[in-house]
Amino acid sequence: MALEFKMPKLGESVTEGTIGRWLKQPGEELEQYEPMLEVTTDKVDTEVSAPINGTLLEILVPEGETVAVGTVIARLADSDEVASTGASNGATPAASAAPAQGGPANKAPISPAVARLAAEHAIDLRQVPGTGAGGRISKKDIEAFVAARKAGQASSAQPAAATTSPDATPDSTLATAATREVEAELHQALQSGPEALAQADAAAAMKQPQPASGDTFSTAQPKAPAAATLGPDDELVPLSPMRRAIADHMVRSKRTAPHVTTVMEADLSRVVAHRERHKGDFERQGVKLTFTPYFVQAVVAGLQAVPIVNASFGDDGIVMHQRLNIGVAVAIPDGLIVPVIKDADEKSLLGLARAVNDLAERARSRRLQADDTQGGTFTITNHGVSGSLFAMPIINQPQSAILGVGAMQKRVVVVSENGLDALAIRPMCYLSLTFDHRLIDGATADSFLGQVKRTLEQFQ
Template sequence: MAAVEIKVPSAGESVTEGILSRWMKPDGARIKSGEPLFEVETDKASTEVPAPADGVLKIGVAEGETVEVGATVGTIDPSGSPAGAPEAPKETAGKAEPAPAEAPSTSTSAAPQAPPTPAPTAGGDGPMAGEPSPSARRLAEEEQVDLKSVEGSGRGGRITKEDVIGAVEARGTSPAPSAPAAPPSPAPTPTPTDGASRTGRQTRQRLPLIRQKIAQRLVQAQQTAAILTTFNEADMSAVMALRGKYKDAYKEKHGVNLGFMSFFVKAAVEALKAFPAVNAQIDGTEIVYNNYYDVGVAVSTERGLMVPVIRDCDSLTFAGIEKTIVGFAKKARDNKIGVDDLQGGTFTITNGGVFGSLLSTPILNPPQSAILGMHSIQKRPVVVDDEIVVRPMMYLALSYDHRIIDGREAVSCLVRIKECVEDPERMMLEI
């Protein structure tokens, strides 16, 4: 029975390639159709690809390699035997026939015989013994390691990335950098992954494709948009009192907690309806006014910032918004957020307050024209009816593209959001 090719599936219209980040089954393993087989990391999301058939896996592309959509990365042999499984003995006339012993050499020549050619790994067309994997070869070039001095620990003696890392560590010194080292970053050092190269006092690892794309989009936003930020603050007393009063009954009826984000999503929709330019975008020399309200909610994951989109927020209830957010959070934990979850969006809300941020200036998420930043709630003295009182206050920030949104519209939009949050009953009654 012919082997079944394993291909990289399409992950969206704009996605043409990705990185095969990891195989979830080892080479030579027996797998079942539908089992998670490998993971492809694109600039938008990470996708688990299931096995297309039952059989024995033959890996054709190493982890860490860039692959195009539609490319073949391996095969599945429906009639193959798992790696390491003994072959069944041949039978003759009902009796097992022992495998023939290797015949001794009959050569009488005194000349020494050439060493045997290394045999390929299981599968017949696999890598030769001592041949480095693509990732091992790339790392060896970066770290100036002579592959002839490295002993392979992979199948058939193949040199793996881990073998090269071991050789670098055994050497005890890292190669001289080609350029002066950059000053240390004040940000916390990320936890090294299994694919990291540790040399002396540094740890080097590949920048994930999604972080490369984030970097490109942030730079694009800074270079193409005229970004300004306006600030205000909201008294969270009414929202906190409402949540405290109904949280148990709400959880019992809807199965989710009543969070702050649903209030801000609803408040944003009311403000966007009042100021359509904030929900619009620039397309060449035209302004595109969006008559729908798809709000992206920025979430931080181990792979970087993602902005899944809550569709048609104007038609959703508070419970509908909360359930959608809970679903995105679960997908993020399970690394299952797909491209469709991230595409589109007319406005974004980001909550730096969950990390303790008191104030920030969020960056636009192109091609959107505005983004709302939420922050920590702190008790502060404020003046209410000519009296100084202590209230739970939150700073709000609205960054906007001044090419399409005037200052008056931006300030008025943020004031509208503030008013809705401070008087949630009015927002719920849509007055």
Template sequence: MATDILMPQLGESVTEGTIAKWLKKPGDPVSKYEPICEVSTDKVNAEVPSTIEGTIVELVVEEGTTVSVGDLICRIQEAGTAAAEEEPKAEAAKEEKASAKAEVPAQEETSMKQRYSPAVLKLANEHNIDLTRISGTGRGGRITRKDILRAIEQGVPAAAEQPVAAEKSAAPREETKPEPAQPKQPAPVAEAAGVPLENGDIEIPVTAVRRTIAQRMVQSKHEAPHAWTMMEVDVTGLVELRNRLKEDFKKREGVNLTFMPFFIKAVVDSLKEFPYLNSVWGGDKIILKKRINISIAVATDDALYVPVIHDADEKSILGLARAVSQLAEKTRAGKLDLKDMQGGTFTVNNTGSFGSVLSAPIINHPQAAILSFESIVKRPVVTNQMIAVRDMMNICLSLDHRILDGLMAGRFLKRVKERLEAYGPNSEI
């Protein structure tokens, strides 16, 4: 008999996923644990394996469709069973489901629509959004945070702007113009619809990965009040040290010795001194994370990923170099596992690798801060009352001002600077 394959939960905080690509089509045989589709979530791209051996009978969800965890995505005829037995059962199940949907679940869906999470209520109140005007995409029609953010972007009327419900009586009533609503804070400008195309313009459909990145960036900017600070670092000694070690390091260890392991090492040691930088906002509390898991930004041709080095504070420069190399290779090969993307507590971004000298990165929600290391540039600098050519670099910190103030962020950044400037050509690693 055919077995229903449901959208799995690809992580404890993942509630939905987008079918990016079907790897099988109806009629194709499939082995147990063989991937049947690729799914994009707000965490990672992952392959969904078959739970049984058999033949694909039906693909219920089209590519590009986002479904909730637990929803039916396809059916597989289990090996050794007769397909003929399945057809009447499937028809009966469809009829039963259609009948039930018009009766009992209608009440369940209505009740679910009226159950709003605290996060949804808070976000709706902040932007003066009338929840009765929003269609929920969650299970049972429940409104999710993503629905609220989408409504804000699309310019859904505020609560004060809703039209008065029509009375049951047919008697005419005087029409009044409602006063313009005064939102508590300005909502983002909605994206232009129906933009006219000129000759030579090219339309590029938004991929599931790009849509997820966009949603996460909007969420971070909406929720976290960003502040920014920068310091200049003299890394002349570090440059000389790396130049001295890199060839032997490559031969001995099999990986390149980049500047990234040194940057991460300076960060994790400083996070131990300033644990508030290694925290998340919990609404009515700040959660200081025990583990120091460093998210590193890795760019591909079409997207940006942030895989995680878990327990980075327990690794040496060698261990960090290997971890960075392995994660970068897996990212560019599209082989990241879900565990590679989970648990990050602080993000490090080496924007200097493509020549940037100054940046203001968006915080990797729900972390407290993100630190960018910019390009190392030779510049004339006054040292010991003399002008000398030094290797200089900017380090740029974006922080969640709900958790961190400028004083603590500045002290943290100063310790990162001091640790990087402490390296010399003869330092041991």
């Protein structure tokens, strides 16, 4: 007798998860609530705990494989059972005992219609979430997958930004917010082996149907446009799911949107003074006041003044987002992630600071929920944290613009007061705005960036 352990649902809109790492191996003892495996959903990594005291009998889904929520991924034995073999304690008997190392994750039957569509569209069925009985992939599931992939190729890609530093502090750098579909494609690239690792564009390759292989589940593999050539002294480092996601998002965003970057300079004297005055108060309330909340507030003012920047381009028209959900890129050891502050316009500086603290902390400790990274309408990347003066970030699709914040430096500037010019030393920083020229023109972008700059310079 064994317990079936299923892929848990890790967020409201989450329908599948990727096995990041098995922290326990078959035969190892489990302690209840002790981390058993890591699961990646979109960009969020989460540890999943053992539900019981007992033993991990068998791993049914290998690392790196994506399966639908509810799919059985392992078999466990209760410690009572281990002690007295065969004793029944009401546990669900495992339906299938077949190990699946590298094999198909979804054990539900594949209907003829699904098999045919998978072959026609060159789809790896392991990537398709099943909504049918017992997690079966239905014809509708595969049609939705194909439609999403097409939509993704047409108008959406993923994130963005310029420089990153692995040691950067919480609110720094770059952007990402994978769609499930994109990750599925990336995932497939990994499945297809080293030759696919070098491919710059998994999506384009997906359009080339390949002859079906013997395995029903991978009826076709993407064609790699270029193979990674491995010299005798070279070492091939496998791509982590996040690395692959970032790589694809960058390429897709660049291909999707004509990027234009405009740069302004802001005098942060008032912000610095404000922060000096208030950081003690904030600290007494348990909140660390960084510069990020000021930039979020300035961006909110800019978006309210120039709403087109808070929009998405689509072939049918421009989608004007009513909510101001500001993503803040956070560097983490092997990549970056963009948690989103929802309804940033409804939060005070204290509320923003608290949200930034919370999201950055959870991003670094990998405790973000999948929903935390979704729904962003604009992104800020604080590349200045790692010393960069200015950069040209890549847009976090399907958003229309991204603000790069450069390093704050004291510079000698000319200030004019009452008709008199004087030299002064001011804390200055460059603000670079990369925008999608399909829906935003230069003057509009400058009007937005000007509002951001004025809000910072006139901060009360």
